[in-house]
Amino acid sequence: MTRIHKEHSAMKKSSIILVAFFATLAVLVGFELRASGQQHKEPIGYEDTPMLPGGKWHVHDGRRPHPPIVTPGTFSSQQAPGQPPSDAIILFDGKDLSKWQSAKGGPAEWNVQDGYFEVALGKGDIETKEKFGPIQLHLDWSEPNPPHGESQSRGNSGVYLQGQYEIQVLDSYNNITYADGQTGAVYGQHPPLANACRPPGEWQTYDIAFTPAIFQGGEVVMPAYVTVFQNGVLVQNHTEIWGSTGHRIFPHYKPDIGSTGPLVLQDHHNPVRYRNIWIREIKPAA
């Protein structure tokens, strides 16, 4: 082999090694990008589109931040409570009432057993130790079986949002009461859009979205709003709340409550059961 041939052969080998090296590198980089979810090398979105209201983002703006990733949970069944989403604040996981206290002060004295807790008659309302503003709330509840009492005396409890606004919990399965006091009502204000009650003894669910009122200088500048699904059925649809709820009263807001409050569960002297309670704090999108 001549010297020229030898050099040519050596260059050919070097070229093959270089091509192989860069090919391997490209595969590894591609794998790395896929693994980190950055497949898109080209800019996405637009900046030459109309500006959206608020003057911050264009339509399809590629610079707009993406929402956080949340791993969804599972739905409850009659046999077992569901799993909360990954970013939920767990208020009761079947074990203890460590996130709760008596609304009168001191420890929560309701009875915990077999993965649920039950209203302890006469021990008073319980409330979360933590206070919340805008929330998504989930809870499972179950009415006493066999049923006992009539109208407001059958399986009465309640979920007080921000400690002020009661979403009624009642056994409204074959039990007539005034419409704005049945299950799913904003008590004394808004009847539910449907009666979606399961029979007593079965587990039922509330999924609630709540936005507190906004006060300025002692005045209401935006009322509170609530959306409620009972057992997957819409019973309150972005309903305007007229003020703190109560029995036989015209509702008024209490501006001194501020922007947060505890979640309160009512002791109405009926042994209603609760399990699988969690909250997600609602934060505005970018």
Ligand code: MG
């Ligand atoms: Mg009640």
